[in-house]
Amino acid sequence: MRYSRIIGTGSYLPEKIVTNDDLSKTLDTDDEWIQSRTGIRQRHIAAPEQETSDLALMASQRALASAGLAADDIDLIVVATTTPDMLFPSTACILQDKLGIHNGSAAFDVQAVCSGFIFALATADRMVASGMAKNALVVGAEVMSRILDWNHRNTCVLFGDGAGALVLQASETPGILSAHLHSEGQHRHILNAPGQIRDGRIHGSPYIHMDGGAVFRFAVRVLAESTLEALAHNGLQPADIDWLVPHQANARIMDATAKKLGVPPEKVIHTVSGQANTSAASIPLAIDYGARHGCFKPGQLLALAAVGAGFSWGASLVRWG
């Protein structure tokens, strides 16, 4: 086997929905500002007792059902998350146990914030393609609501909770065509949650801080650049993209990226309005949305691209079906 391919998708959004109007009751903001700046209408928020691994579990069970596999067929779990259940063990290990998988196969987390799913997918793809695993569960899951300062309108209106999962299987034909990953740690001050645990206490702010304008400009540049890099690597052109599946941070970032690439709006998967930015979960949530709505046809080319704190970013091309 030289490749991996996607054989199942699943996602989960918590029941509780918080609209922009709901936020405007406690914050100096309004639906018009949020929608016009971000395209976001509402976000889902996890219940207090729901951990990241619980959201991941629901998405994974749905992905396994769509793949027609039993949990025990999975021999690799990679979870991308910025909001793990606990410092350790990994959310992937907790998910493995909750799925009832006790076959001793590998499970670990990947941390690349909003670009985490692209990093997780690249890792799992190469492990499956090289024969280290046959059936991998690749998950993006977040409870961003737990690291937001709900009194800070510049950040809290932007994010939501959710999980998405894909099942990758070893294959003679692609599948995942390639992945292109990048990081520039010198930009880490632009977007971070700087709190540290030391001496049994949190030191520094545990909440998300960002320079929104700087993130916006960086995101539009690198989402387009990394997509072009992936296309060039495979001898393809932007016109070959059937579906652009960008990280769902902000509708304006996605529109600007699509425009730079010359991809028409009807070929871009948009889920941000109903879900807000779910960080590492946004791409698998968007893929599952596209799959379940019958958007993707066998043989079509999907271009995935994400950027997040670090900065870290990347793109991956996928042949569907």
Ligand code: UT7
């Ligand atoms: O995965 C990556 C995560 N981060 C992102 O995706 C963020 C990327 N950046 C953005 O999406 C945009 O920069 C924002 C949506 C965050 C901000 O949009 P903007 O058009 O760049 O607005 P701004 O930051 O220039 O703020 C304009 C004004 C400010 O007021 P003053 O200083 O001009 O009086 C803000 O205080 O809008 C104010 N503002 C708000 N007003 C109402 C900021 N947040 C809000 C709000 N409601 N929620």
